[in-house]
Amino acid sequence: xxxxxxxxxxxxxxxxxxxxxxxxxxxxxxxxxxxxxxxxxxxxxxxxxxxxxxxxxxxxxxxxxxxxxxxxxxxxxxxxxxxxxxxxxxxxxxxxxxxxxxxxxxxxxxxxxxxxxxxxxxxxxxxxxxxxxxxxxxxxxxxxxxxxxxxxxxxxxxxxxxxxxxxxxxxxxxxxxxxxxxxxxxxxxxxxxxxxxxxxxxxxxxxxxxxxxxxxxxxxxxxxxxxxxxx
Amino acid sequence: xxxxxxxxxxxxxxxxxxxxxxxxxxxxxxxxxxxxxxxxxxxxxxxxxxxxxxxxxxxxxxxxxxxxxxxxxxxxxxxxxxxxxxxxxxxxxxxxxxxxxxxxxxxxxxxxxxxxxxxxxxxxxxxxxxxxxxxxxxxxxxxxxxxxxxxxxxxxxxxxxxxxxxxxxxxxxxxxxxxxxxxxxxxxxxxxxxxxxxxxxxxxxxxxxxxxxxxxxxxxxxxxxxxxxxx
Amino acid sequence: xxxxxxxxxxxxxxxxxxxxxxxxxxxxxxxxxxxxxxxxxxxxxxxxxxxxxxxxxxxxxxxxxxxxxxxxxxxxxxxxxxxxxxxxxxxxxxxxxxxxxxxxxxxxxxxxxxxxxxxxxxxxxxxxxxxxxxxxxxxxxxxxxxxxxxxxxxxxxxxxxxxxxxxxxxxxxxxxxxxxxxxxxxxxxxxxxxxxxxxxxxxxxxxxxxxxxxxxxx
Amino acid sequence: xxxxxxxxxxxxxxxxxxxxxxxxxxxxxxxxxxxxxxxxxxxxxxxxxxxxxxxxxxxxxxxxxxxxxxxxxxxxxxxxxxxxxxxxxxxxxxxxxxxxxxxxxxxxxxxxxxxxxxxxxxxxxxxxxxxxxxxxxxxxxxxxxxxxxxxxxxxxxxxxxxxxxxxxxxxxxxxxxxxxxxxxxxxxxxxxxxxxxxxxxxxxxxxxxxxxxxxxxx
Numbered sequence: 001x002x003x004x005x006x007x008x009x010x011x012x013x014x015x016x017x018x019x020x021x022x023x024x025x026x027x028x029x030x031x032x033x034x035x036x037x038x039x040x041x042x043x044x045x046x047x048x049x050x051x052x053x054x055x056x057x058x059x060x061x062x063x064x065x066x067x068x069x070x071x072x073x074x075x076x077x078x079x080x081x082x083x084x085x086x087x088x089x090x091x092x093x094x095x096x097x098x099x100x101x102x103x104x105x106x107x108x109x110x111x112x113x114x115x116x117x118x119x120x121x122x123x124x125x126x127x128x129x130x131x132x133x134x135x136x137x138x139x140x141x142x143x144x145x146x147x148x149x150x151x152x153x154x155x156x157x158x159x160x161x162x163x164x165x166x167x168x169x170x171x172x173x174x175x176x177x178x179x180x181x182x183x184x185x186x187x188x189x190x191x192x193x194x195x196x197x198x199x200x201x202x203x204x205x206x207x208x209x210x211x212x213x214x215x216x217x218x219x220x221x222x223x224x225x226x227x228x229x230x231x
Numbered sequence: 232x233x234x235x236x237x238x239x240x241x242x243x244x245x246x247x248x249x250x251x252x253x254x255x256x257x258x259x260x261x262x263x264x265x266x267x268x269x270x271x272x273x274x275x276x277x278x279x280x281x282x283x284x285x286x287x288x289x290x291x292x293x294x295x296x297x298x299x300x301x302x303x304x305x306x307x308x309x310x311x312x313x314x315x316x317x318x319x320x321x322x323x324x325x326x327x328x329x330x331x332x333x334x335x336x337x338x339x340x341x342x343x344x345x346x347x348x349x350x351x352x353x354x355x356x357x358x359x360x361x362x363x364x365x366x367x368x369x370x371x372x373x374x375x376x377x378x379x380x381x382x383x384x385x386x387x388x389x390x391x392x393x394x395x396x397x398x399x400x401x402x403x404x405x406x407x408x409x410x411x412x413x414x415x416x417x418x419x420x421x422x423x424x425x426x427x428x429x430x431x432x433x434x435x436x437x438x439x440x441x442x443x444x445x446x447x448x449x450x451x452x453x454x455x456x457x458x459x460x461x462x
Numbered sequence: 463x464x465x466x467x468x469x470x471x472x473x474x475x476x477x478x479x480x481x482x483x484x485x486x487x488x489x490x491x492x493x494x495x496x497x498x499x500x501x502x503x504x505x506x507x508x509x510x511x512x513x514x515x516x517x518x519x520x521x522x523x524x525x526x527x528x529x530x531x532x533x534x535x536x537x538x539x540x541x542x543x544x545x546x547x548x549x550x551x552x553x554x555x556x557x558x559x560x561x562x563x564x565x566x567x568x569x570x571x572x573x574x575x576x577x578x579x580x581x582x583x584x585x586x587x588x589x590x591x592x593x594x595x596x597x598x599x600x601x602x603x604x605x606x607x608x609x610x611x612x613x614x615x616x617x618x619x620x621x622x623x624x625x626x627x628x629x630x631x632x633x634x635x636x637x638x639x640x641x642x643x644x645x646x647x648x649x650x651x652x653x654x655x656x657x658x659x660x661x662x663x664x665x666x667x668x669x670x671x672x673x674x675x676x677x678x679x680x
Numbered sequence: 681x682x683x684x685x686x687x688x689x690x691x692x693x694x695x696x697x698x699x700x701x702x703x704x705x706x707x708x709x710x711x712x713x714x715x716x717x718x719x720x721x722x723x724x725x726x727x728x729x730x731x732x733x734x735x736x737x738x739x740x741x742x743x744x745x746x747x748x749x750x751x752x753x754x755x756x757x758x759x760x761x762x763x764x765x766x767x768x769x770x771x772x773x774x775x776x777x778x779x780x781x782x783x784x785x786x787x788x789x790x791x792x793x794x795x796x797x798x799x800x801x802x803x804x805x806x807x808x809x810x811x812x813x814x815x816x817x818x819x820x821x822x823x824x825x826x827x828x829x830x831x832x833x834x835x836x837x838x839x840x841x842x843x844x845x846x847x848x849x850x851x852x853x854x855x856x857x858x859x860x861x862x863x864x865x866x867x868x869x870x871x872x873x874x875x876x877x878x879x880x881x882x883x884x885x886x887x888x889x890x891x892x893x894x895x896x897x898x
Contacts, residue, residue, distance in 0.1 A: 001481055001503050001504075001505055001541070026728045026729075026747070026749075026751075026765070027747065027751040028744075028751075029728075029744060029745060029747050029751070030745065052765070075805060076805050076806060076807050076808070077804055077805035077806070077807040078804055078805050079804035079805070085802045088802070089802070095803075097803065097805045097806060099806055099807075099808065099809075099810035099811045100727060100765065100769065100806070100807050100808035100811060101727070101765075101768075101769030101772060101773055101808060101810075101811030102810075102811065104764070104765040104766040104768070104769050105343075105345070105766055105769060107766070108552075108766045109348070110556075111552060111556050111558075112336075112551075112552035112555055112556045113350070113351070113552070113554075113555030113556040113557060113597055114336070114348050114349060114350060114555065115349050115367035115368065115372055116348070116349050116365075116367065117340070117345050117347065117348035117349070118345060118346050118347050118348070119344070119345060119773065119811075119814075120344070120773070120814040120815055121773070121810045121811040121814045121815065122810045122814065123814060123844075123845065124792075124842055124844065124845030124846075125810060125841065125842045125843060125844065125845075126841055126842075127806075127810060134347075136346035136347065136376075137346065141346055145367075157745075160541060161541070162505075162514075162541035164541060164543050166432070167432075167762075168432060168745045169431070169432065169730075169743065169745040169746040169762050170726075170728050170729050170730050170745060170746055170747055170748075170762060171745040172729055172762055172763065172764050173728050173729050173764065173765050174764070174765050175764070176764040176766075177764060177765070177766050180552065180556065180558075194540075195540045195541030196540025196541060200400070200512075200514070200538055200542040200543045200544050201397070201398075201399065201400065201433075201544055202432075202433050203543035203544070203545070204764075206513050206543040206545055206549075206553070207505075207513065207541060207543065208483050208505070208507070208513055208553055208558045208559070209553075209558060221744035221745070222744065223742060223744045223747075223753060224747075224751040225747070225750060225751040225752040225753070226742055226752075226753055227736045227737075227742075227752035227753050227754075228736055228737055228738060228739040228740075228741075228742060228753065229735055229736045229737070229738060229739075230738075230739065231738050231739070232699055232721050232722075232723055232759070257510045257511075257529070257531075257533075257547070258529065258533040259526075259533075260510075260526065260527060260529050260533070261527065283547070306587060307587050307588060307589050307590065308586055308587035308588070308589040309586055309587050310586035310587070316584045319584070320584070326585075328585065328587045328588060330588055330589075330590065330591075330592035330593045331509060331547065331551065331588075331589050331590035331593060332509070332547075332550075332551030332554060332555060332590055332592075332593030333592075333593065335546070335547040335548040335550070335551050336548055336551060338548070339548045339770070341774075342770060342774050342776075343769075343770030343773055343774045344770070344772075344773030344774040344775060344815055345773065350555065350593075350596075351555070351596040351597055352555070352592045352593040352596045352597065353592045353596065354596060354626075354627065355574075355624055355626065355627030355628075356592060356623065356624045356625060356626065356627075357623055357624075358588075358592060388527075391759060392759070393723075393732075393759035395759060395761050398544075399527045400512075400525065400527040400528040400544050401508075401510050401511050401512050401527060401528055401529055401530075401544060402527040403511055403544055403545065403546050404510050404511050404546065404547050405546070405547050406546070407546040407548070408546060408547070408548050411770065411774065411776075425758075426758040426759030427758025427759060431730075431732070431756055431760040431761045431762050432762055434761035434762070434763070435546075437731050437761040437763055437767075437771070438723075438731065438759065438761065439701050439723075439725070439731055439771055439776045439777070440771075440776060452526035452527070453526065454524060454526045454529075454535060455529075455533040456529070456532060456533040456534040456535070457524055457534075457535055458518045458519075458524075458534035458535050458536075459518055459519055459520060459521040459522075459523075459524060459535065460517055460518045460519070460520060460521075461520075461521065462520050462521070
């Protein structure tokens with residue numbers, strides 16, 4: 001069941017104006033750099049992007065914002081991005097802010113066929129507006145619904161030809177749930193290996209969730225907050 | 232954060248008559264054999280056991296049934312067990328049958344602080360009796376609630392002193408979700424190693440979900456349906 | 463002549479499409495894996511937590527930690543993966559599995575299925591069947607047309623407790639291939655040498671019979 | 681004298697108990713990790729998906745794939761583990777994390793907290809804060825007693841959009857340790873050399889002051 005495509009161009013075929021995309025990563029960690037570059041090249045517009053963050057001005061999803069390709073962001077935190085701020089304040093960009101845990105769980109739910117679930121997060125805040133509230137164990141919870149996307153684009157460390165993925169360290173973050181929730185899921189990996197090479201016991205995302213896979217040409221892996229101690 | 236206890240006796244301290252236990256495993260695969268033997272020794276009674284299956288007459292949870300230690304089973308499939316059948320038909324044993332996927336998800340929900348979620352499984356059947364029905368995307372779903380337990384007892388392949396666990400092959404099954412859902416979770420492992428030995432990238436159950444861990448003395452690993460082909 | 467179990471499995475295997483992930487139930491459905499058409503690649507999921515099941519192991523090579531949902535010892539193919547049962551049912555509930563094949567005691571003309579409980583008899587439980595039938599986009603039931611008493615199991619309404627409602631799309635029996643559509647059975651094919659009359663007589667549910675009913679090609 | 685940020689962190693660190701899993705927010709909370717009391721072992725969780733965070737890396741040893749929720753490069757301790765963000769919030773929502781320390785713009789006497797949004801200013805988002813405050817059994821807020829305009833942030837009612845309701849149990853500021861109980865602030869300790877009168881004057885919310893208010897021991 002070979003899912004290998006040769007390049008980002010082939011991988012992203014079918015993505016059209018107005019579509020909803022999930023894009024993996026936390027900050028600039030574990031983002032599908034090569035696919036984002038291809039989205040910029042394609043020039044698709046009016047996208048709804050579901051991604052925990054929105055990149056920085058000149059990297060990550062910030063590149064799509066620069067090209068005014070995004071109509072709506074669904075995220076938990078969107079700081080560190082001047083162009084984002086400008087578009088949001090001018091009303092060009094719609095923003096739906098969601099608590100991070102609810103965002104992660106709503107993506108998982110979308111992939112897992114669970115249309116809605118109750119969570120305490122956001123009760124009593126503006127996040128709860130218009131949402132059903134119910135008490136469980138004496139504590140109020142709100143009903144949150146599943147999220148899915150036309151395409152999910154994720155980034156993994158290693159992947160095999162059948163689409164099985166292994167992430168590295170905290171570059172895992174939102175990638176596994178988004179891989180589950182995409183109608184079509186595209187994975188870009190640092191190292192693509194033949195099926196049978198990866199230990200079946202150590203697969204983070206089983207290939208069933210991935211429709212297309214390619215090895216990225218180059219990963220810049222920019223660090224957002226380089227923090228060190230002296231020796 | 233050392234969680235090692237020396238033996239099953241110490242590991243199971245605090246389990247009392249009338250408590251609810253989750254017990255990992257699918258059939259006889261990946262069951263906590265040493266802990267079950269200890270439960271038999273302890274002679275605790277009136278237990279509610281949440282476990283996908285109920286073992287066979289002379290192994291697995293069947294051993295607790297032989298000793299009439301179980302008041303109620305919450306399972307998805309309980310065949311292959313004559314004593315179980317006898318106790319159930321005589322009314323000694325209460326049985327709550329739950330679709331397997333709902334059972335798995337309800338355990339995960341219990342561990343994840345999600346009190347309830349909607350699933351299509353069981354709609355229109357006796358499983359849906361008394362449960363809220365709601366249509367999502369044109370399809371009826373029922374509201375299922377989280378499961379938790381006083382103690383969860385799981386079995387892993389490798390574990391470290393901080394409670395991090397790695398399962399082997401399909402012996403993983405229900406163990407990870409039950410580890411999440413126990414107020415106190417006990418892990419018995421085939422091989423106990425020092426913290427730092429296991430790759431942080433390959434941990435299936437992070438140690439935060441495990442309160443006590445020990446290396447089992449002996450694992451019989453009985454096969455329920457030995458099926459082979461000729462060479 | 464009516465098909466045997468292997469014949470039913472063989473006919474169902476013709477429904478497989480390249481690239482599909484497939485969940486096979488216990489019994490006749492398990493046999494489907496033996497008849498994958500040439501040139502087609504499918505991957506088998508088992509709901510305890512494995513993708514990429516291979517054939518049964520050689521004698522002496524069984525691994526007690528490696529079983530399928532029928533608790534049989536199995537092997538893995540290259541590209542296999544293991545996961546927990548919650549993730550496994552995420553695949554099923556989330557409709558990532560393209561085809562589910564399972565047995566039934568009764569099927570009704572609106573697609574209801576009963577396959578887990580007979581009142582008065584020991585109930586073993588539904589296992590994963592309710593999750594599978596409630597979620598699968600594509601369910602094929604492999605079953606005998608009649609029970610041992612000779613009564614039709616292809617019914618107007620199920621008499622046994624249901625496993626799922628309105629979910630079955632296709633039924634393959636020892637006599638026929640039936641499709642369920644708009645609340646009726648539709649006769650698509652008959653087993654080699656089996657007459658349309660025999661199928662009609664053994665089908666209690668409403669059955670639409672076209673002028674020409676081709677024989678199965680197996 | 682009022683504490684500095686490190687002093688606040690040091691005082692909060694005294695609340696740690698052996699064996700606790702702890703989530704530290706950005707800012708002052710991060711500093712708590714520098715003052716773990718002797719003989720106590722705690723493990724730090726970061727909500728992007730790591731347990732067992734170690735100190736920042738040495739210069740030149742940063743790994744872009746290894747960051748905390750503040751997006752800072754970090755290291756891991758022995759016994760660490762990585763997991764996806766859904767599992768990470770399963771830990772938080774499921775109350776497996778024993779203590780959450782985070783900053784706030786305002787706290788009210790019934791335990792409401794506001795720390796994510798100022799109307800009229802650019803909203804960056806709540807990140808994981810709403811999940812953390814809604815679920816944690818044990819929340820300590822690290823904050824300054826007053827804002828830059830000199831107005832109290834320890835209030836009867838929050839004026840900013842809320843992050844969570846009735847969830848804060850304890851507040852440590854540069855002036856005092858306050859407990860929230862039955863809809864009131866209770867003054868537990870004062871910073872060395874800070875007078876009870878100063879604390880009273882800078883607290884807008886209802887404050888219960890016992891006869892004797894000990895100085896913090898830091």
